[in-house]
Amino acid sequence: MELLNNIAHYTGWVYPNETVFEWSVLIAVYPYLTGLVAGAFTVSSLYQVFGFQRLKPVAHLALLTSLCFMVFVPTPLLLHLGHPERAFNSTITPHLTSAMAMFGFFASFYVVLLILETWFAYRPFIVEQAQKRTDLLGRFYRLLTLGSYDLSEKAMRYDRKWIFSLAIIGIPAAHGLHGYVGFMYGSLKSREWWSSDLMPVVFLFSAIISGVSLLAVLYVVTCKLRKVPIDLACLKGLGYTIWGFIMVALVLEGLEFANIVYKGREGVEMIMQYVTGPLLVPYFILQMAIGAITPLILLSYMIWRGTTGRALIAGVTLCASLVLMSVFMMRWNVVIGGQEISKTGKGLLSYNPLIFGKEGLFMAIALTFAPLGALWLISRVFPPWTDGAAASHGH
Amino acid sequence: MPKHIFRLVSLIIGIVVVAAIAIPFLTVDSFYRFGHYRADSVSEIAAQEPAYQTSRYCQSCHAARHAQWSAGNHKTVTCEVCHGAAQGHPGNGKLPIPRDVARLCTLCHEAMPGRPATQPQIQVAQHSGGQQCNVCHNPHSPKIAIAAAKVAGDAAAGKQRAAACASCHGADGTSPNDTWPNLAGQSAAYLARILAAYKSGDQKDVAMTPLAQALSNADIQNLAAYYAGQSCKSPARGGGDVAAGRALAKNCAGCHGETGAGGNPAWPKLAAQKPGYLANALKAFKAGLRKDPMMAGVSRGLSDADIANLAAYYAAQTCQPTK
Amino acid sequence: MKNDTKPASAARREFLGKLGRATACAGAVAGALGVLQEVSAKTETASPGASFPTKDYDWTKHQWAFGVDATKCIGCLRCVEACKRENKVPLNAHQFRTWVERYVYLEGDENARIDSQQDPVNIEASGSQKEYRFANRYKDAKVEKAFFVPKLCNQCTHPACVQVCPVGATYRTEDGVVLIDHTYCIGCRYCVQACPYGARYFNEEEGVSDKCTWCYHRITKGLQPACVEVCPVGARVFGDRKDRESPVSLFIRNNRVQVLKPETGNAPNVYYVGIDKEVN
Numbered sequence: 001m002e003l004l005n006n007i008a009h010y011t012g013w014v015y016p017n018e019t020v021f022e023w024s025v026l027i028a029v030y031p032y033l034t035g036l037v038a039g040a041f042t043v044s045s046l047y048q049v050f051g052f053q054r055l056k057p058v059a060h061l062a063l064l065t066s067l068c069f070m071v072f073v074p075t076p077l078l079l080h081l082g083h084p085e086r087a088f089n090s091t092i093t094p095h096l097t098s099a100m101a102m103f104g105f106f107a108s109f110y111v112v113l114l115i116l117e118t119w120f121a122y123r124p125f126i127v128e129q130a131q132k133r134t135d136l137l138g139r140f141y142r143l144l145t146l147g148s149y150d151l152s153e154k155a156m157r158y159d160r161k162w163i164f165s166l167a168i169i170g171i172p173a174a175h176g177l178h179g180y181v182g183f184m185y186g187s188l189k190s191r192e193w194w195s196s197d198l199m200p201v202v203f204l205f206s207a208i209i210s211g212v213s214l215l216a217v218l219y220v221v222t223c224k225l226r227k228v229p230i231d232l233a234c235l236k237g238l239g240y241t242i243w244g245f246i247m248v249a250l251v252l253e254g255l256e257f258a259n260i261v262y263k264g265r266e267g268v269e270m271i272m273q274y275v276t277g278p279l280l281v282p283y284f285i286l287q288m289a290i291g292a293i294t295p296l297i298l299l300s301y302m303i304w305r306g307t308t309g310r311a312l313i314a315g316v317t318l319c320a321s322l323v324l325m326s327v328f329m330m331r332w333n334v335v336i337g338g339q340e341i342s343k344t345g346k347g348l349l350s351y352n353p354l355i356f357g358k359e360g361l362f363m364a365i366a367l368t369f370a371p372l373g374a375l376w377l378i379s380r381v382f383p384p385w386t387d388g389a390a391a392s393h394g395h
Numbered sequence: 396m397p398k399h400i401f402r403l404v405s406l407i408i409g410i411v412v413v414a415a416i417a418i419p420f421l422t423v424d425s426f427y428r429f430g431h432y433r434a435d436s437v438s439e440i441a442a443q444e445p446a447y448q449t450s451r452y453c454q455s456c457h458a459a460r461h462a463q464w465s466a467g468n469h470k471t472v473t474c475e476v477c478h479g480a481a482q483g484h485p486g487n488g489k490l491p492i493p494r495d496v497a498r499l500c501t502l503c504h505e506a507m508p509g510r511p512a513t514q515p516q517i518q519v520a521q522h523s524g525g526q527q528c529n530v531c532h533n534p535h536s537p538k539i540a541i542a543a544a545k546v547a548g549d550a551a552a553g554k555q556r557a558a559a560c561a562s563c564h565g566a567d568g569t570s571p572n573d574t575w576p577n578l579a580g581q582s583a584a585y586l587a588r589i590l591a592a593y594k595s596g597d598q599k600d601v602a603m604t605p606l607a608q609a610l611s612n613a614d615i616q617n618l619a620a621y622y623a624g625q626s627c628k629s630p631a632r633g634g635g636d637v638a639a640g641r642a643l644a645k646n647c648a649g650c651h652g653e654t655g656a657g658g659n660p661a662w663p664k665l666a667a668q669k670p671g672y673l674a675n676a677l678k679a680f681k682a683g684l685r686k687d688p689m690m691a692g693v694s695r696g697l698s699d700a701d702i703a704n705l706a707a708y709y710a711a712q713t714c715q716p717t718k
Numbered sequence: 719m720k721n722d723t724k725p726a727s728a729a730r731r732e733f734l735g736k737l738g739r740a741t742a743c744a745g746a747v748a749g750a751l752g753v754l755q756e757v758s759a760k761t762e763t764a765s766p767g768a769s770f771p772t773k774d775y776d777w778t779k780h781q782w783a784f785g786v787d788a789t790k791c792i793g794c795l796r797c798v799e800a801c802k803r804e805n806k807v808p809l810n811a812h813q814f815r816t817w818v819e820r821y822v823y824l825e826g827d828e829n830a831r832i833d834s835q836q837d838p839v840n841i842e843a844s845g846s847q848k849e850y851r852f853a854n855r856y857k858d859a860k861v862e863k864a865f866f867v868p869k870l871c872n873q874c875t876h877p878a879c880v881q882v883c884p885v886g887a888t889y890r891t892e893d894g895v896v897l898i899d900h901t902y903c904i905g906c907r908y909c910v911q912a913c914p915y916g917a918r919y920f921n922e923e924e925g926v927s928d929k930c931t932w933c934y935h936r937i938t939k940g941l942q943p944a945c946v947e948v949c950p951v952g953a954r955v956f957g958d959r960k961d962r963e964s965p966v967s968l969f970i971r972n973n974r975v976q977v978l979k980p981e982t983g984n985a986p987n988v989y990y991v992g993i994d995k996e997v998n
Contacts, residue, residue: 007812013832015869015916019812022907022920082905082925089885089904092421095431100908101884112407123399146406148399155397162400189878189982190914343916344998346832423902429770432889436899438771443935446804447944472950476796480803503794503950508856509820509864510792514951 006354012270012347021339021351024359026076028335029367031181031203032328033073036371038178038204039211040066041114041170046241048167054237058219060121060384065218066174066211067114068374073107075367079358099184106177113173117166119144120159122382124151137381178207185334192267192345193338198256202330205249210327212241213320218375220317228387230313239316242323243299250292253330267345274341274348283333291326295319446480449473453481460535467536472503477534500528526646530692539650539689543584543660546619553621556614563602568625573633573671580627580714582660586619589663598686627714633670633707635700640708643701646693654712666712673706775938777893782932782987784943785955785969786868789992793818793866795850797945797954798835802848804933804944809848811841813919815930816870816945820852821996825860830996867997868953870945871896871917871930872978872986879909879918879929888927894987895934900926914982932956 008019044062047055055062078084091104119126127149130141148155179200186199196202216238223230260271275283295318301307302315336351354360428434453474454461464470475481477499478490493499497519506516519525531539557568560578564570568579578586592598593607594615610618644655647665652658655665665673679685681694681702697705769776801816802809814835821830833840835850843853856864873896880888880896887903890896903926910918910927918929933943937956941947946954957964966989969975975989979998990997 014836016812016814016817016834016836017910017916017919019836020919022910077906080906082907082920082922082927083903086885086902086904088421089887089902092418093423093426093431093886095883095886097881098884098908100882100906103884116403119403146399146402148397148402150397150399152397155399158397158400184882184908188882188912189984190912339911343914344832346829426886429892430889431886433886433899433902434770436902437777437891437897440897440931440934441771441775441938445933445936445939445941445944447800447936447941447947449941449947469950471952473948476800476948476950480800502796502851503792505854506857507793507852507854508822508859508861509866511789513790514792 006352008349008351010342010347010349012342013344014342014347014349015344018339018342018349021336021349023335023339024080025332025336025353025361025364026080026359026367028328028331029364030073030076031178031207031335032210032331032368033069033076033371034178034181035203035207035210035327035331036214037066037069037073037110037211038174038207039209039213040069040215041174041211042208043212043215043238043241044117045167045171048163049171052237054231054233057231057234057386058215058238060382060386061218061222061379062211062215063114063118063121064378064382064384065215065371065375067118068378069371070107070111070114071374072367072371075370076364077103079363099180099187102176102180106173106180110170110173110177113166113170117163117170118382120163120166123159124156125382127151140381175204175207179204185338190343191338191341192260192265192271193341194334196256196259198252198259199334202249202252202256205245205252206327206330209242209245209249209323212238212245213323213327216242216316216320217324220313222385226385228385232308232312235313235316236308239299239302239312239319242316242319243296243303246292246296246299246323250288250296253288253292267341270341270345270348274337278340278348278350279333279337282329283337287326287329287333291322291329295322295326444482446482447473447475448481448484450475456485463533464535467533468538469535496527496529496534497523497525500532500534521645522649523646526693531649531689543582544587546583546587546616546623548583548587548613548616548618548620550617550621550624553614553617553619556610556618557621559606560618568622569628570669570672573631573669574675576669576672576676577627577667578622579625580664581622582662582664583619583623584660585663586622587615588661590615590618600685627667630667630713631669631710633674633703633710635670635703635705635707637704637708637711639701640704640706643697643705644708647705650689655709656712656714664714665709666714668709670703670706670710673709674702677702677705771891772938777891777938779960780893781959782873782894782937783957783959783966783970784870784873784932784988785966785973785975785991786988787953787955787969787973787991788865788867788997790951791818791866791868791953792951793820793852794950795835795852796948796950797868798850800944800948801930804936805931807928808921808923811836811847811850813921815917815919815928816868818852819867819869819997820864821867821994822856822859822864823862824856825862827862830994832996863994865992865994866953867990867993868945869915869917870988871932872915872984872988873930873932875985875987876983878912878914878982878984882908882912884908891934895932895937896929897931897934898926898928900924900928903927914979914984915986 008021010019040062043055044059044066046052047059047062074087078087081087088104090101091108094101094104123145126141126144130138130145131149132138133141182200182203185194185203186196188194216235219235219238220230260268298315298319302312307315340349340351342349356362423433425434426432429437450461450464450473457474461474464474477493481490484490501519503514504516506518510516517523523531528534528537563575564578568577568581570577589598590607590610591612593600593603594610596604607615644653647655648658650658650662651665655668658664676685677694677697678699680687680690681697683691694702771777795818798814798817801807801814805815807813807815817835819832819834821832823830833852835841837853839853839855840851841847844851873890873894875890875894877888877890877896880890883889884906885902885904887899888896888909889899905920905925905927907920907927910920913929918927920926921928933941933945936943942956943954946956955965955969957966957969959967959970961967969991970989973989973991975991976993977986977989979986
């Protein structure tokens with residue numbers, strides 16, 4: 001029987017079994033989504049835990065964004081699995097030596113945490129809607145109240161404590177959810193390009209900048225769509241956050257690459273050939289130059305000059321968009337790039353993504369944008385806006 | 396504690412408890428028995444049926460073939476390598492007998508850099524000219540094991556005895572006409588073998604059979620020694636295209652040498668032999684009148700024109716002086 | 719709101735409700751603990767006397783190992799085809815349980831030219847993806863050194879693939895073979911990524927990962943793996959290390975053997991004789 005998927009072309013010497021790419025673009029989308037989840041939650045926590053008051057306008061939006069992306073996180077994995085109906089095997093009999101087994105637990109725990117935090121954050125709103133509405137949606141809200149309409153001072157004190165605790169627990173939970181992916185790659189001995197102690201940390205910091213950038217873009221876009229003025233202090237706060245974390249992310253990624261080159265282990269010639277050849281544009285130009293260094297310079301400039309007004313909005317939005325692109329390229333360069341360097345250290349393969357099909361480019365794009373659709377839907381039920389008529393719900 | 400907190404916590408605890416209870420029920424049977432895997436899986440894998448049955452299985456029905464094979468030097472090549480896995484045989488019918496034998500044999504025996512020198516290897520074009528391997532080689536015992544037997548005859552005694560042969564084969568072993576072969580300079584081992592074959596009846600010829608039967612074994616040895624020591628004469632002419640014959644003769648070089656001289660002494664030298672005799676002999680092999688399984692296979696595909704050309708070619712070659 | 723004093727009946731109802739919920743929770747927890755107890759009791763070795771995995775074969779009595787003599791291999795690829803037939807491996811030139819690599823140094827070469835069954839030139843030589851043959855591409859070249867190296871799963875003692883399987887679908891048996899449970903594998907292919915030797919592949923038709931098993935279904939019946947059975951030159955050696963006179967024990971004892979990529983710490987159990995600096 002002929003192979004169903006496409007065979008990779010290669011140069012040099014590769015093992016026969018390597019000519020089929022096992023992890024497709026969807027496996028690059030997956031850490032991208034969990035990264036956005038972790039990053040968005042970081043924004044929410046910066047407000048809830050660390051008291052960055054200026055981020056209040058986006059706090060609830062961040063929570064909802066995190067939740068919406070979290071819901072879609074399992075989809076690339078389920079589409080990839082050979083037996084998705086057996087997916088729960090990793091939760092029923094998790095093999096604790098495997099980082100991947102942690103997914104079921106991190107994901108379930110984090111989804112529950114997100115739902116709880118959203119519930120607590122919106123409880124006054126839910127109670128109010130439950131009492132006001134008489135339609136089907138009203139029944140939905142009444143169900144969510146768990147039968148309690150208690151909004152007394154005592155109840156709200158409990159709620160605040162819960163929100164705070166959840167936000168604190170949520171930080172390691174979200175970062176565990178995304179960090180284990182980095183560990184999955186970093187702990188493997190088989191590929192020099194992946195094997196690194198820094199991998200989980202690199203993944204985490206790039207996740208944070210992607211999530212914050214996503215919030216920046218979403219905030220600007222939703223304000224424009226709703227025709228309300230943008231809170232510049234909030235946007236500037238997001239910009240500062242991106243700026244700070246980009247530097248850390250760049251240092252870590254630079255260190256990782258420098259380590260490979262400096263140590264010069266067996267196989268490094270092939271890595272150098274790869275990085276200066278097929279990976280030149282995706283890595284040095286897209287991920288680094290355009291996607292990380294340019295935003296860093298631009299943000300530095302805006303901070304130095306005290307840019308404000310429309311220039312600030314345009315600048316931060318541009319930087320955020322570039323960062324979003326850069327972080328996706330980082331996932332691509334790790335997942336696909338790692339497989340393009342042969343385990344023999346003597347050959348290179350080239351990945352030809354399918355356009356259609358359950359692991360094709362169209363699916364990857366769909367899965368990346370579908371959470372935005374979910375976000376639009378959920379914001380009708382749980383409006384995250386802190387301005388205008390819907391500002392009556394608690395913090 | 397406010398009502399909603401209590402209910403929330405109860406709900407969460409309830410879900411956790413249900414999950415904790417459910418997990419053992421959802422865990423498949425025999426998991427954790429020996430470790431973090433399903434123990435039954437080991438038994439299931441061990442119970443799968445093998446496809447290759449080994450040559451012992453073939454022996455039970457194909458005893459004679461098995462005996463021939465296990466005595467030969469292909470005994471390290473099990474039956475199923477060439478005939479395919481025997482699972483289900485004979486119930487599922489016969490196992491395939493390879494048709495394109497050369498394609499199969501060259502997998503192992505084509506000369507290729509990287510193959511150790513201990514592996515018998517051939518340059519395919521020069522060895523067989525694309526001919527099927529089983530024309531000469533029996534795949535079950537492929538070594539062509541005719542070793543040239545040592546001939547220890549007395550040439551002088553042979554000369555005396557040879558007087559009776561001179562009328563057909565010439566006084567010094569050079570035949571006077573085209574039909575009967577030259578014997579001068581012929582390989583002694585071959586002469587001894589063919590005379591013995593005529594004597595025993597393995598080979599039949601109207602003229603040679605009674606003559607050979609009159610010979611003793613010592614006579615045969617002496618005659619062989621005598622004729623082998625004679626000098627062969629210069630090439631003969633015969634009808635037929637020498638160039639065409641040369642092209643065909645590539646297939647014969649493996650046993651008879653490139654020019655029909657200097658091959659394995661177990662087989663006859665052909666260089667400067669009478670073309671008429673050569674042609675008749677090939678036709679006789681082809682028709683099965685002269686018995687030799689290898690020659691029968693080789694001559695099967697030859698047309699009369701081919702035979703004439705081959706005869707002409709070999710007749711035109713210079714035979715080497717006897718050693 | 720509802721914080722004022724409640725009527726007595728409502729208070730009783732509330733109390734009973736709380737008591738009922740508490741009892742249910744306690745009962746559930748007790749039940750869970752009981753069941754978990756039963757589960758943990760399953761993690762033990764088999765009761766003595768019961769032969770496992772089959773009644774004719776006891777896995778505690780064997781420790782399998784494999785030897786490869788690369789000085790003998792002629793690159794005929796009978797092993798590759800036999801393995802595909804024996805184990806129903808997909809019939810293409812890109813998924814193998816075992817394969818043979820050819821290393822050729824031409825005059826003046828610093829590095830070897832390496833090719834194997836997935837090379838398009840070799841696929842063309844055999845004419846199809848279902849049959850395997852090395853194209854005689856160096857027959858007119860000035861070859862300085864050349865040899866063939868059969869490769870297969872090393873059935874490591876500390877397998878990276880077993881370590882990373884999230885569900886426990888791949889595991890190491892007591893007799894030293896790493897197997898895959900095709901009914902439990904979820905097809906995530908993490909093990910395929912983790913193997914440093916490229917021994918694993920993903921069977922798309924079955925949706926599970928797969929690899930060489932040293933023909934476990936044969937060796938537990940006293941047969942040899944199919945590749946060992948068909949090798950005409952004895953380049954593959956198999957046997958039980960618990961038997962000092964088995965072919966593989968003799969092979970290891972009488973030769974200077976080495977393993978592939980020892981720096982991974984996987985402790986592979988395929989021992990090579992006659993390989994070269996380039997082989998990894």
